[in-house]
Amino acid sequence: MGKRGRAAVVVLGDIGRSPRMQYHALSLATQASLKVDIVAYGGSDPHAAILKHPSICIYKMAQWPRLMQKLPWLLRYIVLLLKPLFQFLVLLWHLCVKIPAPDVFLVQNPPSVPTLVAVKWASWIRHSAFIVDWHNFGYTLLGLSLGRGSRFVAVYRWFEKHYGQLADGSLCVTKAMQHELAQNWGTRATVLYDQPPEFFHPASMEEKHRLFLKLNKELRHSEGIGDCISHGSKHMRTDDPNDSLITTISEDGVIAKSIRPALVVSSTSWTPDEDFGILLEAAVMYDRRVAAILNEDDSVKEEVLWDEMNNGKQNIYPRLLFVITGKGPEKEKYEQKIKNLHLKRVAFRTMWLSAEDYPSLLGSADLGVCLHTSSSGLDLPMKVVDMFGCGLPVCAASYSCIEELVKVERNGLLFSSSSELADQLLMLFKGFPNACNVLASLRNGTLEERSSAAWATEWEEHAKPLVLEVISRNSS
Template sequence: MEGGRRGRACVVVLGDIGRSPRMQYHALSLANQASLEVDIVAYGGSEPHTELLANPSIHIHLMKQWSTARQSLPKILQPFMLLLKPLFQIFTLLWYLCIKIPSPDIFIVQNPPSVPTLVAVKWASWLRKSSFVIDWHNFGYTLLGLSLGRNSRFVSLYKWFENRMNWLKTGGLMLQYCTTNLLISFIQLRWKKGTRLNEHFYHPLGVRDCVSNGSSLTSSQIQNESVFTTEVGSNICLKPNRPALVVSSTSWTPDEDFGILLEAALMYDRRVAAILNEDDSLDEEVMWKEISDGKQCLYPRLLFVITGKGPEKAKYEAKIKTLKLKRVAFRTMWLSADDYPLLLGSADLGVCLHTSSSGLDLPMKVVDMFGCGLPVCAVSYSCIKELVSVDKNGLLFSSSSELADELLTLFKGFPVACDSLKVLKSGALDTGSSSRWVTEWEEHAKPLITEVISRF
C-alpha cells in the first residue's frame, strides 16, 4: 500500500452478523491471513463469535433496523411501507459505507439479499473507488418465490435485477465465492468470473471438549449431562446406555420442511415400540431415567436438538407438543457462536432439511457438521451430492419414511454395534480433516484479494 498504509476491507451483511457464519469467517481471514483492517457493517441481534469480538483489527458497526411497527398499520398503507423499507435500508447502508467507516480498498457483500444491498455497495464502491466482491450464497428471487410464488411480478423483477444486470461492467474487478459447481458454472457463464470457496471453520472435538467445556450448554439447555456421561476418576466417559443425540439447525423458513423430521421421528418411535413390544403406558420421562440393570437396548432413545431462529419456529413447536412420543424427545434452542460447535461435536448424527430454493446452493450447516466430524442425513436435491457422499459421510432421503429407515439402520445397536453409523462417522472425520476454511481461503481467496487491492 502507498506510504506503508495498511489495507482495509469492509464486510457488508444486511442481516444479523451473529447469524452469518460465512461472513464472520471472511472477516477473520481478511484480518488474520490478509493482514487487513476490517470493518463489518451489519445488524445486531445475536452475539458474534468471540474470536471476532477479540480481534483488534475487526471493527463492528451495527446499523439501525427497519421498525416492525408497520405490521399494525391499516392494510391500505402496508404496500407503501414495503416500498419505504428498501429506501430506508439503502440510505442507511450508504450512510455507513460512504461516511461512517474509513474508505476501504475492497467491499465484500453476501448475496442474497440483492435488494437493496448490491445497489448500495456498488454505488459505495464507485464513490470510494474501491473494489466490489460478491459472495454468492444463492439467488434472492428464488427465495422470494417461496413466499410470493414463482409467477409474481415482484419475483420476475427481482430475477431480472439479479441475473440480467452486468455487475462487471462498472465498479472494478469482481469475484464470486460460490457454494456449488452448478452455481459457479452459472456465474462464470454469465460474468466470466468466479471461484469456489466452500469450506468449514470448525474442527472435530473430543468428549472433554464437548461435554466438560460445554457443560453449561448441556446442563441448562438439554438436561443434566449425567444422562450422557459419567466421570470415572479424572476421565469423562460416555454412558453405553445413553440416548443418541441428533442435531438439526435451521432458520425456520419455508425452504426447510420440518414436518418431514417430525413424521420420521414418529415413525421411528412407533417402529421401535413395535419391535421391542413396549407398553403404551411409558412416557417421555423414561428417556431421562438410567436403565437400572445396565442392559443396552437394541434401539436407543433419541434426543433431537433443533437450533436456530426464524418465522416458522412457533408453528413447529406447537406441532411437536401434539406428538405422542415414547422413545423420542425434541428440544429447540438458540445457541451462541461458541456453543454451537460444542453441540455439533457432542452429537451422534446431523439432519439437514435444506432443499435450496434455486437448486444451486449448498447448506452451510452441513459444512459445519462435517467440520466437527459429524455424519449427516440430508434431503436429496440436485447438487447435494457435491457435499454429501452417500454411504461415506452421510445418507440422503426424499421422504419421512426414508429418513425413519435411515435412523433405524444407523442407530441399531447404538453405541457399540452401530457399524453403519461408525462408517459414516469415519467418513465425516475424513471430510472434515481433508480441507479447512483457512487453507482454502489462503489458496483461493487471498491471492485474489491481494490482486484486487494492488490495483487500487
C-alpha cells in the first residue's frame, strides 16, 4: 500500500472546543504537508486558520438526539448501551465511506468508547495507521458520574486499554501519564506537551480596546443582577461610545483606565471535575475580607475609596470582574448561585466567545483562574496553556502533576481550598493597578517561559517523527 498523503483527525466531540486537535490538524497540514480530514461534531466554530486552510476539510457527524437525553432515569442504563452503538455506526460510516482513505488516523482519547473501537476497525478496513492522543483516561471521567466500582466503568476501562494497546503509536500530555501507560497499560507513548499556537499572544492596547468595546454591553450589564459593575461607582458609568469599562482614548492613544476593575478570567466546561463552587466561595471571602479591611459602611465611603486610589494611595483593593467562559451541564446551576450572592466588590459574567475573541480576552486579562483537577490526576488543563501563551499568570487548583505546567511563584500559584484562593487574590491585587509587585513578577515569568516554547516546535520534535514513522511502517 503506497502513501496517500492524507491524515484523518478524529474527535467524538465539538471540534470548536477541541483546541489540541485543531492544532494537530494545522500541524499535519503545514508541517507534515498532508491533506487533513477532520471528523467531529459541530457546535462551535473552530479557529479561522482551520476554516481557511486549503488542505483541511471538516466532516460533521450527526449527534445523539437531544430528545434521548431527557428520558426518565430508569432508562439511563439502556441509553448507556444505545448511545455508544449509535455513535459507533455514525463514526464508522464517516471513517470508512465519507472521507478518502488516509495514511493515518489520529484520534483524541477520551472519549474511548466507541471511538477507539471504530477507529481501529476503520484502520483495518482502510489499511491505515492508527495513533491515539491520550488527553486523559475515559474510564476515570465515567467514574465521576457512575462511581469507580461500576461494572460499566470496568467494561469501559477494558475497551480503553485493549484498543489503546492496538494503536500503532501513542502521544500523551504529561510525563506522569506516560509512566502510567508504560507501567500499567503496556503502552509506549511520546510526551507532547500542549503549547499554544501563534494566535495566542499578549494583546496590545488597541486589541484590548477593540475587544472591550465589542463586549461593552455584556461586561457592564448583568442579566437579572444589580452588581458592583452594572450599578456601581460613578467611575464605572459612561455614555461615551468610545469608552470601555477597562480602556479609554486619550491624547496619547488608547490607555488603560487608572480606575478600573481587575479582570479575572476562568474557562470551564461546567463539569464535576471542575468544582466551580471553590471560586464562588473565594469570591465571597475576598468581598468580606476587603470590606473588613476597608471598613466599608456605605456607598459614600466607596466613592471616597475610589478617589483615594486615583490620588495614588495604593493600599486599596480593587473590584474584581470575573469573566467565565465555556459551555457545560452545570452552567445554569452556578449562574443561579451567582445571582444569589449579592457581593459588593465582586461581579461575575458568563459568556461564550468566538475562537478569535477568546485569545484576545486572555491576552487582555489581569489574572487567570483554573479549577481543573483531573479525573485521573494525570492530564494538564489546556486552558492554562492558552493563558500562558497570552502572557497571563494563573492561580490553579493543585493536584498530582500540575507542577509539570505551573511553576509556583514563577508563572503562577497553586491553591487547595477556596480560602487559599481568596488569600492569593488579596495578595496579588493589593495596590492594583500600578503597585501589584507579585502579580507583575508572575506575568514577567509567564512571558519569559512563553518565549522559550511553541506548539510548532514541540510538534516538530515529538509528534512529526512518530506520525511519519507509523505512516512509513504501514505503507511498506
